[in-house]
């Protein structure tokens with residue numbers, strides 16, 4: 471008979487270098503030596519996915535791992551990618567911020583937007599214009615998170631920029647160069663073309679990141695993944711938005 475145990479919640483930052491004795495085992499109430507843990511991460515962004523992999527490979531109590539990664543641009547460099555010695559030895563293995571950020575996007579979702587050819591395509595051009603304003607005002611602030619601004623397509627570019635400045639903690643009342651903003655807006659089609667080309671590379675980049683993770687586990691001695699009587703299973707899937715799923 472299985473006894474019922476209520477879930478045990480702990481809100482805590484998980485450092486990839488933390489030992490499982492400190493982070494995982496205190497959560498487990500099984501008698502010592504009998505713990506069998508499944509690690510799951512839903513949209514475990516950046517280094518959190520790496521922490522799960524490291525715990526899976528170093529902690530014998532963790533018998534399975536199911537991880538859906540995201541936000542590859544937040545991976546530490548070095549430390550988050552590459553993880554495997556094999557990929558680290560490849561010439562030109564580096565992935566720029568732009569490529570890692572692109573790998574998080576869903577091709578299919580953008581393809582739908584392209585087919586509609588509506589004002590929803592404006593977003594990236596507006597965001598790019600906002601970035602130029604941010605860099606003009608605060609050159610050291612690079613790609614700050616703006617989060618979704620509701621109904622972007624209904625806003626004029628200057629209204630979007632004002633809201634964006636506020637979101638990143640800058641003065642929304644800054645005098646704006648309207649002519650420059652409109653010149654940016656006139657480039658919308660070029661931004662769409664650039665973004666489409668970048669997205670074509672997304673599955674390739676994500677596959678490289680996921681294969682690197684698989685190779686890392688194999689190098690850690692997890693070669694028998696999903697096999698054998700003492701099976702340990704690991705699954706790692708591609709970015710949060712569920713589209714270009716690659717299964718290891």
Ligand SMILES: C[S@@+](CC[C@H](N)C(=O)[O-])C[C@H]1O[C@@H](n2cnc3c(N)ncnc32)[C@H](O)[C@@H]1O
Nearest residue numbers: 482483484485512513514515516517518521540
């Ligand atoms: C993309 S969100 C996913 C949230 C939720 N699971 C979902 O699917 O909507 C990633 C979350 O992981 C948290 N996070 C990222 N790195 C972490 C770490 N090292 N330790 C703990 N939480 C972390 C972030 O603060 C954020 O809340």
